[in-house]
Structures are given as structure tokens and as C-alpha cells.
Amino acid sequence: xxxxxxxxxxxxxxxxxxxxxxxxxxxxxxxxxxNYYSLQGSAPLIWDLIERGRSxxxxxxxxxARHQGTEEEVRRSVYSLxxxxxxxxxxxxxxxxxxxxSMDPAGDMxxxxxxxxxxxxxxxxxxxxxxxxxxxxxxxxxxxxxxxxGES
Amino acid sequence: xxxxxxxxxxxxxxxGKPPDPAAFFEAALHVFEQASAGRLIEHRYxxxxxxVLMRFAGPAMARPFSRAIDxxxxxxxxxxxxxxxxxxxxxxxxxxxxxxxxxxxxxxxxVIHGYNDDRFFTTYEIGIDIxxxxxxxxxxxxxxxxxxxxxxxxxxxxxxxxxxHWRFRKEPLQAVHAGAVGTATGGVLIAGxxxxxxxxxxxxxxTSDLLYAGDDYVLVDVAGEPYVHSLYxxxxxxxxxxxxxxxxxxxxxxxxxxxxxxxxxxxxxHFPSSVVRGFPLRAILLPRITGARxxxxxxxxxxxxxxxxxxTTLLHLTRATEEAARKISTLCRALPVYWLExxxxxxxxxxxxxxxxxxxx
Numbered sequence: 001x002x003x004x005x006x007x008x009x010x011x012x013x014x015x016x017x018x019x020x021x022x023x024x025x026x027x028x029x030x031x032x033x034x035n036y037y038s039l040q041g042s043a044p045l046i047w048d049l050i051e052r053g054r055s056x057x058x059x060x061x062x063x064x065a066r067h068q069g070t071e072e073e074v075r076r077s078v079y080s081l082x083x084x085x086x087x088x089x090x091x092x093x094x095x096x097x098x099x100x101x102s103m104d105p106a107g108d109m110x111x112x113x114x115x116x117x118x119x120x121x122x123x124x125x126x127x128x129x130x131x132x133x134x135x136x137x138x139x140x141x142x143x144x145x146x147x148x149x150g151e152s
Numbered sequence: 153x154x155x156x157x158x159x160x161x162x163x164x165x166x167x168g169k170p171p172d173p174a175a176f177f178e179a180a181l182h183v184f185e186q187a188s189a190g191r192l193i194e195h196r197y198x199x200x201x202x203x204v205l206m207r208f209a210g211p212a213m214a215r216p217f218s219r220a221i222d223x224x225x226x227x228x229x230x231x232x233x234x235x236x237x238x239x240x241x242x243x244x245x246x247x248x249x250x251x252x253x254x255x256x257x258x259x260x261x262x263v264i265h266g267y268n269d270d271r272f273f274t275t276y277e278i279g280i281d282i283x284x285x286x287x288x289x290x291x292x293x294x295x296x297x298x299x300x301x302x303x304x305x306x307x308x309x310x311x312x313x314x315x316x317h318w319r320f321r322k323e324p325l326q327a328v329h330a331g332a333v334g335t336a337t338g339g340v341l342i343a344g345x346x347x348x349x350x351x352x353x354x355x356x357x358x359t360s361d362l363l364y365a366g367d368d369y370v371l372v373d374v375a376g377e378p379y380v381h382s383l384y385x386x387x388x389x390x391x392x393x394x395x396x397x398x399x400x401x402x403x404x405x406x407x408x409x410x411x412x413x414x415x416x417x418x419x420x421x422h423f424p425s426s427v428v429r430g431f432p433l434r435a436i437l438l439p440r441i442t443g444a445r446x447x448x449x450x451x452x453x454x455x456x457x458x459x460x461x462x463x464t465t466l467l468h469l470t471r472a473t474e475e476a477a478r479k480i481s482t483l484c485r486a487l488p489v490y491w492l493e494x495x496x497x498x499x500x501x502x503x504x505x506x507x508x509x510x511x512x513x
Contacts, residue, residue, distance in 0.1 A: 014474075015473060015474070018462075018466055018472070018473070018474050018476075018477045019474075019477070020458060020462065020477050020478075020480075020481045022453075022454050022455040022458060022481075022484075023453070023454065023455060025455050027455070027458060027459060027462065027463075029462065029463050029466050029467065029477070031466065031467070031472070032260065034467055036459075036462075036463040036467075038459070123463070125345070126345070126463055126464060126467045
């Protein structure tokens with residue numbers, strides 16, 4: 001469980017994460033795990049607010065103040081998404097207040113907009129490309145080999 | 153599964169010495185110069201708009217590595233934009249200096265920690281034992297293997313893929329996991345991850361009037377009007393496609409090894425007038441297998457193209473960065489995107505693509 005009290009600020013896990021935004025959807029590629037992700041619904045906005053330096057709590061406040069729906073539901077959605085993003089190593093803890101929290105995202109919505117829950121879709125079909133083979137020896141020429149290779 | 157390399161592992165110096173990629177590069181290049189004395193073979197190419205010189209220490213690696221890019225041969229004069237030195241120890245009697253890094257420095261996809269920075273790009277792939285090193289300061293590269301006989305067949309199908317990616321990182325050029333077919337005045341990029349029907353759709357066009365720029369990796373230029381440059385004239389067929397295209401079976405170069413390898417065809421040797429250097433791009437097609445008889449083209453979105461191209465390309469290419477993602481994004485935004493709903497009647501595929509291109513001319 002992520003400790004939201006102690007780690008309330010996060011940053012994008014660059015350079016391991018490569019991202020691109022299109023028409024309300026954000027695609028993230030986690031270069032170390034080989035997974036890639038699609039953020040939809042309110043997830044791109046939550047990502048944007050976190051990236052701009054807002055705390056998780058402040059992000060929840062921001063959305064709760066601007067959306068229809070119970071405050072509790074909005075906050076729970078934000079916390080749950082952040083927890084997933086941390087678990088997937090897409091964001092990592094940052095120094096508190098590392099970026100100005102006053103910056104609002106482009107296209108700021110008006111109060112009363114219906115709340116669309118965040119969606120994080122995870123794709124793991126590319127992971128096999130990145131399998132690491134840590135088991136190797138160094139032979140007499142000074143170059144590594146897999147265990148068992150060249151032993152005959 | 154934890155695939156990460158700890159910070160301690162990344163920073164561990166070899167034998168207590170700080171990493172010195174420049175010194176190692178020069179030492180390796182010195183071995184090449186000795187190995188190639190009296191047996192140097194040079195081939196010149198134009199890849200994209202770049203002049204590339206391939207230097208081989210003898211014939212062992214020259215033929216297999218030039219065969220996939222013969223169609224890009226270009227006898228340029230003057231300084232190359234990239235010079236790559238190929239050699240192996242076995243055929244030349246050379247002795248590469250020992251690896252100057254500790255085993256813990258081996259990271260994902262062969263990246264050697266401590267030997268990758270703004271200037272140097274270094275990978276060593278354990279198991280296939282291939283060292284690739286690029287010096288961005290002087291646009292020189294080394295491709296070394298202990299024994300040329302161990303080079304896997306897929307390396308012959310896309311020689312220098314990593315080195316070209318590193319060289320082009322600051323150019324408006326980007327290697328992408330996609331095929332491309334079309335006409336001299338315009339064509340389509342055919343993109344999708346393995347199993348999407350990308351290769352099937354591209355191969356189905358081989359016996360048509362459409363020109364072919366690649367079926368697995370091509371180079372796109374995103375400065376201005378998108379343009380696709382051919383990289384490799386090879387086709388790799390999985391077993392299903394060997395069945396779908398029985399007319400291609402006699403052309404397979406490794407037919408005695410199909411129990412462990414994909415079928416590899418050097419298309420330039422069999423379809424010399426079809427394989428071209430490139431053409432302007434008019435659209436991106438994303439194949440999907442429907443099971444229906446007929447093929448049709450259906451509007452898709454920019455994001456669909458990005459999802460089809462970016463993850464697979466970025467994860468294939470070592471040290472791909474946000475620069476590469478941005479070039480792919482630029483490409484996807486610049487072109488209309490369509491689903492290519494590929495039907496079971498394969499001869500319809502080139503007809504539909506040809507008709508599509510004529511309608512956009």
C-alpha cells in the first residue's frame with residue numbers, strides 16, 4: 001500500500017517512461033518492464049495534474065471541486081489510480097512542492113462537469129522482448145557467455 | 153517479474169576503474185585495422201538521405217550483411233555520414249581485447265552500463281555474442297562477433313538496425329516497425345505488432361503492381377511530407393505465411409532450417425523491379441484479420457496508429473527515447489489512418505490498397 005501521507009508528490013519516471021498524448025488519451029511505454037498503457041477517462045487529467053506538481057490530495061480536491069459526483073468517489077478514484085501508477089513504476093515519489101502547484105492544465109473545465117472515472121489499460125504483450133538473461137560466465141577471452149556454453 | 157537493474161549495478165565500475173568507452177572503442181578499432189589489413193572490403197550505401205560506408209575485415213561477414221541492403225547500394229564519394237566496421241575473431245584470427253566491464257554492467261537488451269552516454273552507445277547481446285558500439289562524436293561504429301558462424305539469421309535480415317537507430321536519433325529519420333507498399337507517387341505504411349496481419353498484407357502485394365519498401369522495418373522521414381525509405385529487402389515468413397504464399401516457398405534462403413528459423417527471403421533477388429528505395433507516404437494502414445472474404449479499408453484514429461507503431465518500435469530499439477516517440481507521433485499526426493480489414497482472399501489486398509491510393513491521388 002502506498003503511503004499517501006508520506007509520499008504525496010510524484011513525478012513521471014523519466015527516462016524509463018515515454019509518453020504521448022492524443023485526443024484525450026495518453027499512451028505510456030515503460031521501457032524497463034516492456035509494458036505499455038493507455039490512460040483514458042479522467043486519468044490523463046489526473047496524470048497532468050500530478051506531473052504539474054500537485055500533491056495527490058490537492059489533485060483530489062481539484063477534481064472534486066469541478067465535477068459532479070460525491071467527493072469521496074472522486075478522491076478514491078484519484079488515490080486508486082495513483083496507487084496503480086506507482087505500482088507500475090510510471091511515477092515515482094518526488095520532493096514536496098518540486099513544481100508550482102498553481103498551474104492548471106490547459107483546457108481547464110468548468111465546475112459541474114460529470115466525473116468520468118479514470119481508466120488505466122495495461123498491455124503486457126511486449127514484455128518478452130526485454131527478458132534479461134543474467135546468468136552468464138566470463139570465459140578465458142574476457143567475454144561473457146551463458147552458463148554451459150563453450151564448455152565442451 | 154522484476155526486470156530492473158539496481159542503481160548499484162548500474163554504477164559499478166569495472167575492476168575498480170572508471171568506464172572509459174572512448175579508450176575501448178579505439179582499442180577495438182585498432183583490432184579491426186589489424187584484422188582487415190590486406191583483406192578490407194568496403195561497400196557504400198545511401199540509407200535514407202545518409203551516406204553509409206560498411207567496412208569488412210574479409211569476406212566472411214560481407215556477403216551475409218550486405219545481401220539485405222544491396223538495393224541501397226550507392227557509390228558516393230567524399231565523407232560518409234556513418235562508417236561501420238564489421239569483423240569477427242574466428243575468420244580473421246583477430247583477438248578482441250577482453251570486455252572492460254564487470255558482468256553486473258550488463259543491463260536489459262544488452263545495454264552496457266557505464267559505456268552508454270551522450271557520445272557512446274554500446275550493447276553486447278549475451279547468447280548471440282554480438283558487440284555493437286557507436287561513437288556519435290565521429291559517426292563511427294563497430295560490429296564485432298566472436299565467430300561469424302554464430303550470427304543468427306535474423307541479424308542478416310536487418311543488419312545494423314541498432315546502429316542506424318543510434319545514428320539517426322538527431323535526424324528527422326526514424327526506423328519504425330512497419331512495412332510499406334505503394335507507387336512511385338505515393339504509398340502506405342502498414343503497421344501492427346506481430347500477428348496483426350502486417351506481413352501477410354505486405355507479402356500479398358509482392359506479385360501485384362505495387363512497389364515494396366519493406367515488410368518489417370522501414371525508415372520514415374517526418375520532416376515535411378512524410379516519406380518512407382526502404383531499409384531491408386528481406387521478408388521473414390512465419391509458418392502460417394509459408395502456407396498462405398506457397399509461391400514464395402522456392403525462394404526461401406534457409407529452407408533446411410525452418411524447424412528453428414523463420415523462412416527468410418531476399419526479395420530484391422527475386423522481385424528486382426518491385427523493391428524500391430522509397431516513396432512519399434499518403435496514409436497509415438493498420439491491418440486486422442477479420443475472417444471475412446473481402447478486404448476493405450475503414451477509418452481509424454491517430455491514436456490507433458500510434459499504439460500500433462510506438463510500443464513495438466520503442467521496445468525493439470535499444471536506447472529509444474522520447475525523441476523517437478515524438479517522431480512517431482509526428483508521423484501519426486501527419487497522415488490519415490485506416491484499418492485494413494484483410495480478407496481471406498489475399499489477392500484482394502493489393503487491389504484494395506491500389507484502389508485506395510488511386511482515390512487519394
